[in-house]
Every structure is written in C-alpha cells, then in structure tokens.
Amino acid sequence: AVVSTQSTGEQKCDIAQREHDELREEINKFKHETEKVLDTYKATREEAEIRQGEIKKSSYEFNRDIVLGAKNPRTGKVIAERVSRYFEDKMKTRKALIEKLRLKNSTLKVQKKKLQMALKQKEDMGEVLHEVDFKQLRIENNQYLEKIDERNQELLKLKHSSGNTLQVLNTYKKKLNHLTMESNRLKKEIAQREELLSKIDEETESVEKERVKAESVNVNLRRQLQDYIVPEVIDYVQVRADLYELTKTLKTWERKVDIAQMELQKYQKQWMLLREHSRSVNPWATMEQHAAL
Numbered sequence: 001a002v003v004s005t006q007s008t009g010e011q012k013c014d015i016a017q018r019e020h021d022e023l024r025e026e027i028n029k030f031k032h033e034t035e036k037v038l039d040t041y042k043a044t045r046e047e048a049e050i051r052q053g054e055i056k057k058s059s060y061e062f063n064r065d066i067v068l069g070a071k072n073p074r075t076g077k078v079i080a081e082r083v084s085r086y087f088e089d090k091m092k093t094r095k096a097l098i099e100k101l102r103l104k105n106s107t108l109k110v111q112k113k114k115l116q117m118a119l120k121q122k123e124d125m126g127e128v129l130h131e132v133d134f135k136q137l138r139i140e141n142n143q144y145l146e147k148i149d150e151r152n153q154e155l156l157k158l159k160h161s162s163g164n165t166l167q168v169l170n171t172y173k174k175k176l177n178h179l180t181m182e183s184n185r186l187k188k189e190i191a192q193r194e195e196l197l198s199k200i201d202e203e204t205e206s207v208e209k210e211r212v213k214a215e216s217v218n219v220n221l222r223r224q225l226q227d228y229i230v231p232e233v234i235d236y237v238q239v240r241a242d243l244y245e246l247t248k249t250l251k252t253w254e255r256k257v258d259i260a261q262m263e264l265q266k267y268q269k270q271w272m273l274l275r276e277h278s279r280s281v282n283p284w285a286t287m288e289q290h291a292a293l
Contacts, residue, residue: 036142039146040146043146043150047150047153047154051157058090062086065082065086066082066083066086069082070082070083070086080172080175080176080179083172084169084172084173084176087165087168087169087172088169090165091165091166091169094158094161094165097158098155098158098159101151101154101155101158102155104151105148105151105152105155108144108147108148108151109148111144112141112144112145112148115140115141115144186278189278190278193271193274193275196267196271197267197271200264200267200268200271203260203263203264204260204264207256207257207260207261207264210253210256210257210260211253211257211260213253214250214253214254214256214257217246217249217250217253218250221243221246221247221250225243
C-alpha cells in the first residue's frame with residue numbers, strides 16, 4: 001500500500017485555523033502589553049506633572065512666607081525662628097500625607113485579598129467562569145496592582161522628601177545654635193567694651209576737671225606774675241621759692257593733662273577698631289547694637 005504524504009483540504013484548514021488562532025492570541029497579548037506600557041508612561045507623566053506643580057507651589061509658598069514674609073523690617077535679615085517653624089509645619093504635613101497613603105495602601109491590599117479569596121471560592125465550588133469573567137478579574141487585579149505600586153512609589157518619594165526636609169531643618173537648627181552662641185559671645189564682649197568705655201569716660205571727665213582746674217591756677221599765676229611788684233630780698237626769695245614750686249606743680253599738672261589726653265585718644269582709637277572688627281566678623285553684632293539702641 002502506498003502512504004499518501006499529501007495533506008487533505010480539511011487538514012490544511014485545521015492547520016491554518018490553529019495558526020490564525022495563535023497569531024490572534026499573540027496580537028492580543030502584544031496589544032495588552034503595549035496598553036500596559038502606555039498606561040505606565042501616562043501614569044509617569046501625570047505623576048511628573050503633579051510633582052512639578054507641587055514643587056512650583058512649594059517654591060511660591062517658600063518665597064512668599066520666608067524669603068519675603070519672614071524678613072526683619074529693621075535689619076533686612078530672615079528670622080531664623082520663622083524658617084524653623086516653616087520646615088516643622090512642612091514635616092507635619094508630609095507625615096500626615098504618608099499616614100493617609102499608608103492607610104489607603106492597606107485598604108487596597110485588603111480589597112485585593114478579598115477578590116483573591118472570592119476567586120478561590122468560586123474555583124473550589126466548581127463554578128464555571130467564562131473567558132470574559134477571567135479577563136475582567138485579570139484587568140481588575142492588574143488595576144489594583146498598579147494602584148498599589150503607585151501608592152508605594154508615592155510613599156517612598158514622600159519618605160525621601162521628608163528625609164531631605166529633615167536634613168535641611170537640622171542644618172538650619174545647627175546654624176541657628178551657632179549664631180545664638182556667637183550672638184551671646186558678642187553681647188558679652190560688647191558689655192565688656194561698654195564697661196571699658198564707661199571707665200574711659202569717667203577718667204576723661206576727671207582729667208578734664210583737673211585740666212580746667214590747672215588752667216585756672218595757671219591763669220591766676222600768670223595774672224600774679226603780671227601784677228608782680230619787686231618785694232624785699234627775703235620776700236623776693238620766699239616768693240621766688242613759692243613760684244618755683246608752683247611752676248613745677250603747674251608743669252606736673254600739664255604733663256598729667258597731656259598724658260591723660262594721649263591715653264584718651266588711644267582708648268578711643270582702640271574702641272573704634274574693636275567695634276569695626278566686631279561688625280566685620282559678624283553682622284549680628286550690628287543688629288544687636290541697633291536693637292539695644
């Protein structure tokens with residue numbers, strides 16, 4: 001007997017039908033995967049747009065509340081307490097949003113678990129599920145998975161953002177502590193300089209009184225010299241001795257006055273240098289001095 005190696009028309013039809021079904025299944029699978037990728041891109045773009053809007057809003061609020069709204073009208077400097085309170089409020093808001101998303105994520109997981117249990121019960125009970133039911137359940141399951149993944153990504157981003165905000169807050173706190181310590185040091189130094197200036201003023205006032213007194217004595221002595229009448233020899237010797245003592249006393253007082261004036265100029269120059277140095281080292285000193293005035 002001769003075996004026929006040629007396929008019949010019916011066999012060819014069956015082969016063509018199977019290839020057609022496989023090709024349609026591949027097309028549907030590729031279409032589903034393409035739609036999934038497209039949905040992912042759309043979600044990423046929407047998330048980026050939302051994030052960009054949040055950044056613009058945060059930047060606007062920071063400029064409004066801190067850069068412009070937290071300036072000291074007298075010094076033009078940003079108030080550190082306002083900056084610290086701003087970041088603390090932002091941290092509280094982030095924590096509240098994280099907790100809200102965490103609860104929503106938990107709710108979606110519970111819903112997913114319920115659907116899986118319902119599907120398992122139907123399979124155990126032997127209920128017949130049509131292909132449409134499987135597709136619908138698969139779509140719903142994928143949607144829930146995508147939502148859970150989106151919430152997880154948002155939660156991670158919020159945690160990362162909260163960590164960055166906390167680092168910035170700690171940095172500002174360190175700067176604030178450093179500036180507070182520097183301000184206290186400058187206050188103490190200013191108090192010491194003011195005490196020194198007060199002593200210099202007292203000494204200057206005392207020297208000025210002595211100078212006026214010495215000038216008065218000098219004027220009287222010069223007047224006496226102008227009205228001088230030649231006395232007797234003994235009187236002349238006595239007056240001459242008195243004049244010598246008075247002249248020596250006068251020169252002593254004049255030297256004291258000159259020394260006191262030189263010391264006064266020296267202390268005033270030192271005080272001006274110290275004050276200018278304090279201003280250049282830390283502008284907070286100028287602010288504190290204006291505040292004291």
